[in-house]
Amino acid sequence: MERIHLKDKYFVPYIPYERLEKAIDDVAERINHDFKNFDGIPIVLCVLNGSILFTGELMKRLNFPCEFSSVRLSSYEGTLSTGITRKVLGLTSSIKGRTIIVVEDIVDTGKTITDLYALLLDAGAEDVKICTMLLKPEVYKKDLKLDYVAMEIENRFIVGFGLDYDQLGRNYKDIYILDKRTEEKAPMKHYLIFGPPGAGKGTQAAKLVERFGLRHVSTGDLLRRQIAEGTELGLKAKHLIDQGLLVPDEVVEGMIAAELDANPDVKGFLFDGFPRTTAQAEHLDTILADRGRKVDAVLSLAIPDEMVFERIRHRAQIENRADDTKPEVIQNRIDTYHAKTEPIAAFYKDKGVYQEVDGTGTIDEVFEKLCALM
Numbered sequence: 553m554e555r556i557h558l559k560d561k562y563f564v565p566y567i568p569y570e571r572l573e574k575a576i577d578d579v580a581e582r583i584n585h586d587f588k589n590f591d592g593i594p595i596v597l598c599v600l601n602g603s604i605l606f607t608g609e610l611m612k613r614l615n616f617p618c619e620f621s622s623v624r625l626s627s628y629e630g631t632l633s634t635g636i637t638r639k640v641l642g643l644t645s646s647i648k649g650r651t652i653i654v655v656e657d658i659v660d661t662g663k664t665i666t667d668l669y670a671l672l673l674d675a676g677a678e679d680v681k682i683c684t685m686l687l688k689p690e691v692y693k694k695d696l697k698l699d700y701v702a703m704e705i706e707n708r709f710i711v712g713f714g715l716d717y718d719q720l721g722r723n724y725k726d727i728y729i730l731d732k733r734t735e736e737k738a739p740m741k742h743y744l745i746f747g748p749p750g751a752g753k754g755t756q757a758a759k760l761v762e763r764f765g766l767r768h769v770s771t772g773d774l775l776r777r778q779i780a781e782g783t784e785l786g787l788k789a790k791h792l793i794d795q796g797l798l799v800p801d802e803v804v805e806g807m808i809a810a811e812l813d814a815n816p817d818v819k820g821f822l823f824d825g826f827p828r829t830t831a832q833a834e835h836l837d838t839i840l841a842d843r844g845r846k847v848d849a850v851l852s853l854a855i856p857d858e859m860v861f862e863r864i865r866h867r868a869q870i871e872n873r874a875d876d877t878k879p880e881v882i883q884n885r886i887d888t889y890h891a892k893t894e895p896i897a898a899f900y901k902d903k904g905v906y907q908e909v910d911g912t913g914t915i916d917e918v919f920e921k922l923c924a925l926m
């Protein structure tokens with residue numbers, strides 16, 4: 553028995569046919585015993601499609617007079633008065649006054665079998681016995697008695713011997729189980745948000761992390777947190793800041809690596825205010841590559857310089873920073889921004905991950921555009 557591949561998943565051997573055969577022998581023997589002196593002719597009812605192989609195997613072991621019929625259950629639709637949301641389809645003979653032995657492939661929550669049980673009694677069956685090849689006892693929570701269970705299994709997804717994954721796999725004579733290695737979660741995503749002062753980066757970043765389950769990584773926040781927590785990195789950073797020095801790249805990058813490793817369960821990260829130079833962009837690539845990850849998209853909020861100018865001046869007025877309202881100071885900040893970020897934009901354009909969004913609309917308009925890019 554080999555691993556099998558169905559669509560996007562792999563399945564590994566779980567129950568070999570020989571074990572199934574023995575379990576079917578046993579369950580058939582119990583049914584034969586119970587129906588040995590039955591006066592009447594029961595209908596063995598195959599629930600299509602899953603039970604087709606099991607019913608065949610079971611039928612040829614039954615040694616009392618019985619008829620065969622098959623049925624399908626519609627998937628959920630409008631609710632009937634009984635509270636049941638399904639219908640019996642294609643019942644191949646009348647069941648009025650008859651004893652039915654329902655043959656199911658697998659009972660999981662029991663929703664299917666309890667619905668079918670009620671529908672058959674409703675259609676006039678005299679008595680309904682249930683035989684299932686497999687049962688997941690950990691999940692079965694219904695009161696309905698399952699008369700014959702060939703085998704119990706753990707609560708995992710299986711295919712083969714009639715059971716399918718998206719209609720495939722029914723033809724295998726052994727039963728296979730979903731390979732845990734293919735149940736891995738989606739790869740983590742890494743986004744960068746870029747934009748001049750006043751472009752609305754902080755506002756959009758907060759909305760994006762919420763919508764997409766990302767972790768917001770702002771180097772300013774990280775530094776403040778490390779310092780507050782008195783970590784080794786934090787102490788190093790504080791020492792430098794206290795002397796009026798810039799925190800060197802290694803320290804910032806160390807913090808980012810630590811932040812990535814401290815959040816293994818998020819869907820991804822949104823970097824805000826980092827990288828500030830192409831050297832940092834290259835280091836970020838290395839940090840991510842070391843973890844088998846990469847920058848997926850750079851989201852750049854574009855607004856015209858005149859608007860940046862107005863927003864910076866407005867902010868400075870509100871915050872009462874007279875110096876910052878001087879045109880030459882503001883222009884200098886805008887020039888610095890262009891000088892520093894343009895090479896980073898070029899770096900990511902080269903990699904084909906740079907995306908620019910018109911940042912001049914309302915918060916919601918810009919957010920919708922960003923979402924479309926994600």
Ligand code: 5GP
Binds near residue numbers: 660661665
């Ligand atoms: P229930 O209504 O008991 O929750 O689910 C029963 C139906 O779900 C079965 O008839 C079968 O179609 C499907 N099912 C439940 N567990 C499995 C499984 O592990 N593998 C496959 N292929 N189908 C299953």
Ligand code: MG
Binds near residue numbers: 601602603
């Ligand atoms: Mg089924």
